[in-house]
Amino acid sequence: MTSNRGEDRPRRNYLRPLDFRHGRIDMNHGGGGRVSTQLIDELFVPAFDNDWLNCGNDAAVLDLHLPEGHRLAMATDAHVISPLEFPGGDIGSLAVHGTINDVVMLGAAPCHLSASFIIEEGFALADLKRIVTSMAAASRQAAVPIVAGDTKVVERGKGDGLFISTTGIGVVPAGRRISGSGARPGDAILLSGTIGDHGVAIMATRESLTFDTTVESDSAALHTLVAELLDALPEGAVRTLRDPTRGGLASTLNEIARQSGIGMQLDETAIPIKTQVAAACELLGLDPLYVANEGKCVIICAADQADRAIAILQAHTLGREAARIGTVTDDPHGFVQMKTGFGGARIVDWMAGEPLPRIC
Amino acid sequence: MKFIDEFRDGTLAARIAARLAAEVETGRDYRFMEFCGGHTHAIARYGITDLLPTQVRMIHGPGCPVCVLPIGRIDQAIRLALTRDVMLCTYGDVMRVPASDGLSLQRAKGRGADIRMVYSAADALELARLHPERDVVFLAIGFETTTPPTALVVRQASLEGLGNFSVLCNHVLTPSAIAHILHSPDADLAGEQTASIDGFIGPAHVSIVIGYAPYEAFAHDYRKPVVIAGFEPLDVMQSILMLVRQVNQGRFEVENEFTRAVSRHGNQAAQAIIDEVLERRATFEWRGLGDVPHSALQIREPYAAFDAEKKYALDFSSVADHRQCDCGAILRGVKQPTDCRLFATVCTPENPMGSCMVSSEGACAAHYSYGRFRDIPVVSTPEPASTPATATTPAQTA
Numbered sequence: 213m214t215s216n217r218g219e220d221r222p223r224r225n226y227l228r229p230l231d232f233r234h235g236r237i238d239m240n241h242g243g244g245g246r247v248s249t250q251l252i253d254e255l256f257v258p259a260f261d262n263d264w265l266n267c268g269n270d271a272a273v274l275d276l277h278l279p280e281g282h283r284l285a286m287a288t289d290a291h292v293i294s295p296l297e298f299p300g301g302d303i304g305s306l307a308v309h310g311t312i313n314d315v316v317m318l319g320a321a322p323c324h325l326s327a328s329f330i331i332e333e334g335f336a337l338a339d340l341k342r343i344v345t346s347m348a349a350a351s352r353q354a355a356v357p358i359v360a361g362d363t364k365v366v367e368r369g370k371g372d373g374l375f376i377s378t379t380g381i382g383v384v385p386a387g388r389r390i391s392g393s394g395a396r397p398g399d400a401i402l403l404s405g406t407i408g409d410h411g412v413a414i415m416a417t418r419e420s421l422t423f424d425t426t427v428e429s430d431s432a433a434l435h436t437l438v439a440e441l442l443d444a445l446p447e448g449a450v451r452t453l454r455d456p457t458r459g460g461l462a463s464t465l466n467e468i469a470r471q472s473g474i475g476m477q478l479d480e481t482a483i484p485i486k487t488q489v490a491a492a493c494e495l496l497g498l499d500p501l502y503v504a505n506e507g508k509c510v511i512i513c514a515a516d517q518a519d520r521a522i523a524i525l526q527a528h529t530l531g532r533e534a535a536r537i538g539t540v541t542d543d544p545h546g547f548v549q550m551k552t553g554f555g556g557a558r559i560v561d562w563m564a565g566e567p568l569p570r571i572c
Numbered sequence: 573m574k575f576i577d578e579f580r581d582g583t584l585a586a587r588i589a590a591r592l593a594a595e596v597e598t599g600r601d602y603r604f605m606e607f608c609g610g611h612t613h614a615i616a617r618y619g620i621t622d623l624l625p626t627q628v629r630m631i632h633g634p635g636c637p638v639c640v641l642p643i644g645r646i647d648q649a650i651r652l653a654l655t656r657d658v659m660l661c662t663y664g665d666v667m668r669v670p671a672s673d674g675l676s677l678q679r680a681k682g683r684g685a686d687i688r689m690v691y692s693a694a695d696a697l698e699l700a701r702l703h704p705e706r707d708v709v710f711l712a713i714g715f716e717t718t719t720p721p722t723a724l725v726v727r728q729a730s731l732e733g734l735g736n737f738s739v740l741c742n743h744v745l746t747p748s749a750i751a752h753i754l755h756s757p758d759a760d761l762a763g764e765q766t767a768s769i770d771g772f773i774g775p776a777h778v779s780i781v782i783g784y785a786p787y788e789a790f791a792h793d794y795r796k797p798v799v800i801a802g803f804e805p806l807d808v809m810q811s812i813l814m815l816v817r818q819v820n821q822g823r824f825e826v827e828n829e830f831t832r833a834v835s836r837h838g839n840q841a842a843q844a845i846i847d848e849v850l851e852r853r854a855t856f857e858w859r860g861l862g863d864v865p866h867s868a869l870q871i872r873e874p875y876a877a878f879d880a881e882k883k884y885a886l887d888f889s890s891v892a893d894h895r896q897c898d899c900g901a902i903l904r905g906v907k908q909p910t911d912c913r914l915f916a917t918v919c920t921p922e923n924p925m926g927s928c929m930v931s932s933e934g935a936c937a938a939h940y941s942y943g944r945f946r947d948i949p950v951v952s953t954p955e956p957a958s959t960p961a962t963a964t965t966p967a968q969t970a
Binding site: 481487490491494499545547549551552553554555556557558559561564 | 573576580581582585586589616619620621805806920921922937941942943944945948
């Protein structure tokens with residue numbers, strides 16, 4: 213894909229460069245004046261480093277020569293995570309991965325991102341630089357450039373350090389129809405890996421819980437994993453893709469059940485989970501089915517392709533522990549049911565409110 | 573997970589289930605109350621009901637700490653946080669309990685009240701140390717399980733002279749509640765007021781603190797078997813088998829299934845600190861049970877400076893539940909969640925009307941979240957559709 217890659221952004225000389233060691237964001241950095249431009253010139257443009265940003269225009273012009281029948285998918289995601297940095301990632305890399313994954317879940321190949329930053333007055337420039345650098349690395353690694361952006365500063369006390377919103381677009385090939393409404397009775401329900409890693413990494417950081425081994429967030433861009441899967445299976449075999457982020461696996465499966473007008477039958481023992489994550493959930497009184505993931509994917513596919521799909525997923529580094537966790541049913545009530553490892557049956561319901569720890 | 577997975581073993585569960593099926597006597601029903609919400613949750617979460625013979629019915633008791641907290645007590649905490657500018661700290665599952673005027677602690681937080689969720693009483697004490705300029709109040713709730721830490725922080729605050737720390741003490745006592753269920757004034761008169769119960773699954777964590785001796789008197793007096801059980805599903809299965817055997821043999825003893833944690837006299841160091849700092853209230857209102865004499869604790873006079881009720885001169889006024897809410901009858905074991913007209917219609921975990929719908933330990937929330945598929949006909953798993961998809965798929969949605 214090409215752009216009207218223009219002339220280099222004119223180099224500006226500032227009397228004093230930004231102090232990335234001790235400096236802090238002040239209201240001027242979002243004011244639109246020289247100080248704002250300096251922040252863009254000295255931080256964002258060199259970090260993200262691409263021709264669209266280097267042009268210095270208000271918008272990126274994208275020459276997307278889409279073949280007949282190809283379409284664009286677009287998604288947007290706001291990131292407000294606390295803490296901003298956590299084992300396995302930070303708000304910057306998460307903002308890249310989260311939006312890429314949203315686009316990918318429609319079977320699209322992600323091609324461009326935009327990002328907007330809402331920064332709280334007083335935020336350390338050193339922290340901002342570290343996060344922006346991580347974000348740029350995530351974007352480069354995924355080969356999806358950040359081609360447009362915006363920065364605003366809010367008064368101290370009116371933000372939680374840093375919020376990042378990203379928007380992404382991707383190309384859906386002709387004839388591809390992947391949707392939350394595509395699941396049909398008899399289909400296989402697959403999961404690309406272990407559940408709860410991201411949420412537990414965050415909670416362990418917040419609550420200062422320590423384990424023998426650190427639980428790391430699974431934050432990752434899933435486009436290569438999904439591309440390999442979709443390339444290998446017959447078009448149409450994959451009905452639904454969705455990343456079980458907030459609300460966890462349980463909420464994602466309920467979303468799909470509602471959209472597709474179907475029910476589900478899960479097998480608890482088939483759902484992959486790391487021992488540390490299970491243990492942390494025990495300690496905190498949480499059900500890992502409701503804990504967030506940032507690098508996992510639910511795949512609903514034709515049952516006769518399930519074994520092949522699992523083999524393809526497991527061959528990829530992000531899908532090593534992929535498993536078939538259940539089957540789509542024709543339940544008119546849309547219940548997601550599960551056979552427990554204990555031998556009973558239960559519903560896996562929507563999450564109600566925030567997950568709160570139990571006291572007993 | 574070591575020491576946990578062993579107690580969730582499906583093969584062992586099937587073996588106990590087979591024994592239960594063999595030992596229940598035909599033509600008789602077994603009605604057992606699990607007192608604790610922890611057991612209610614385990615029964616629903618692991619689908620234990622599916623493994624029990626049809627003659628065995630589990631009745632959910634009032635042992636869910638947030639479920640029995642009356643509206644008036646939550647109102648007190650909310651008023652304190654909204655009007656007295658205190659930093660109110662409490663456990664996570666109290667946050668969503670519905671109170672008066674459509675408020676809850678969580679909603680009060682949205683209106684500007686400084687309400688913090690803590691994992692332990694010690695965290696609340698630490699907040700008081702970190703914020704000497706703020707008045708910090710710990711809303712203490714729960715049965716004997718969570719009582720010793722509360723007593724400990726009151727004594728610690730006193731030792732440190734932390735004048736900005738106080739406790740709103742709502743701790744309640746398990747044995748009083750069980751005795752009340754068996755001997756409420758209307759129990760003898762009308763069968764519908766309290767459920768007829770053949771035996772109790774006794775508390776797990778509570779009994780670690782108080783031991784199992786406190787249950788011996790009423791097991792004997794009321795001729796009801798009690799089996800103290802852990803919160804893991806195999807504990808529950810095993811304790812049901814033990815109860816069935818007691819009933820079959822006409823015994824009414826206190827037996828201890830949870831031997832890995834519970835002793836006859838419990839944790840005496842914990843009991844001593846409770847006794848030093850806290851004393852019994854003359855009476856306390858329980859949601860669902862009404863006023864129960866000597867069923868709750870308050871802070872003793874020497875520690876009055878750390879008693880938020882005294883420090884802020886708080887009045888308690890009783891607030892009635894929603895007229896159609898059956899939480900009271902459900903907590904007494906007289907009704908089931910599905911008997912309530914509000915259940916799953918206007919009362920859901922997202923918008924709880926009654927307290928039994930708030931915590932996953934509540935009978936209504938447990939049934940709604942884990943078991944409501946049992947209320948409707950079962951459907952089949954169909955033959956799989958083949959590849960590739962032939963039907964047209966509706967427009968994609970993000």
